[in-house]
Amino acid sequence: MADKIKKFFQKKKVDAKFKLAGPGHKLSEDTLSSSSSNTSQRLVPVVKRAGLSEEAKVAADAALARLQQKRENPAFNTSLAAIQAQVKKELENEKVQSSPSTTTSSEDSLKREQPVVAKNFAASGIFFRCPMISNDVLPRDEWKANIKAFLYEQLEHERGLTACLIIHSCNINRDKIDTCVETLCKYLENIITYPEEEKYQKIRMSNRAFSERVQPIEGSLELLQAAGFTQQKVANADGTEEDYLVFRRENVPSVESLTTLIEALRSAEPIQLELDRNVQVLLPSQAAAKMQLPDTFYALTPEELKREQQLRAEAMERSQMLRTKAMREKDELREMRKYKFAIIRVRFPDGILLQGTFSVYERYNEIHEFVQENLEHGGLPFNLCTPLGQKLNIDEDANKTLIDLRLVPATVLTFGWHTSVAEQIQRSPSCNVYLKPEIMLLVQEV
Known part of the structure; x- marks a missing residue:
């Protein structure tokens, strides 16, 4: 089941790359015309950038000359790469400043988008990666929102496995998640064990066990839908109607597919984030x-x-006593x-x-x-x-x-x-x- 989950994410990554590759073409199309049309679609107006000023050129030449001297001097102990990096940054800054295409409005918008970080902070924050989904580096809260959005997008294509991942990844309290998983598994096991028993094929939504253990957990209703349950009104003995989840055998390929769903529920794990080193x-x-x-x-x-x-x-002030190691x-x-x-x-x-x-x-x-x-x-x-x-x-x-x-x-x-x-x-x-x-x-x- 772990391999199936891994293949699920690999397939989603491939699909995403395929969509970004652009429209395809028939083999009978003229290669030259198709390539020229693609080129015309991708053409972007080229912005002419002003060259470096004379002062900047002199400064760059002087810096590179110093680098050459220090390279020939084996006793020089400062990292050569550091100086090269600094020179490169200065040249890039000079290009940006001398570019007429850089407008004040775009600079202002960039400044507004960047988070304000105190200069004396050793790091701007804590950031994470999620290799299963993308290579983006984001704070934890943003990743939680992205993971949730990503999983809900997959429900239409892979409802059962996706619902399992939602249950494990989009809820917080592990004890409540485990209780929900066991309750859901019990529902499905009863259907497999007693396929002719009608009482196991209906779940009253006002039932205390369901309303407390299952319904509050995100993804649980989606999993029951994947297992063949549909929500509908059912008449009680006294003539009143209540909301029930009713199992329909025609909604699932086979009863054996419920066994696969139980395995996925119990083996699935939350989508993990990896701490970014923020080098x-x-x-x-x-x-x-x-x-x-x-x-x-x-x-x-x-x-x-x-x-x-x-x-x-305050405690230290009250008790000025000798302390052991x-x-x-x-x-x-x-x-x-x-x-x-x-x-x-x-x-x-x-x-x-x-x-x-x-x-x-x-x-x-x-x-x-x-x-x-x-x-x-x-x-x-x-x-x-x-x-x-x-x-x-x-x-x-x-x-x-x-x-x-x-x-x-x-x-x-x-x-x-x-x-x-x-x-x-x-x-x-x-x-x-x-x-x-x-x-x-x-x-x-x-």
């Missing part, structure tokens, strides 16, 4: 200025956090559990810092892999050290969480090549460039 590359001065964490990093609301800090301060560690862990996410910065010998966002329950091997995949020489072994000088070991510390390693809420780790490759590093000046060029393009402007 940043900072100069030392920028890292010193960007220290504050936004509210989304906290497990408590800001009001609850302030109240707890106030109570803690165990008591201090207990308080330290309690303090760290206020956070859901952590900022990890890795300082390289050239002063550049690589920053990523992690869940506090992720393990050290996630940090190690994050650094490794962004290194220019990712195949070489390296070490990361904590501010206290503790060397983190990928073999011993791989499964320890960020809380276990006391890396919450924000920590700067120091990068160093492993001693086993020290001689190789000394013989290769190129190893003085640590991060990949495409990552160094993320260097933020001062």
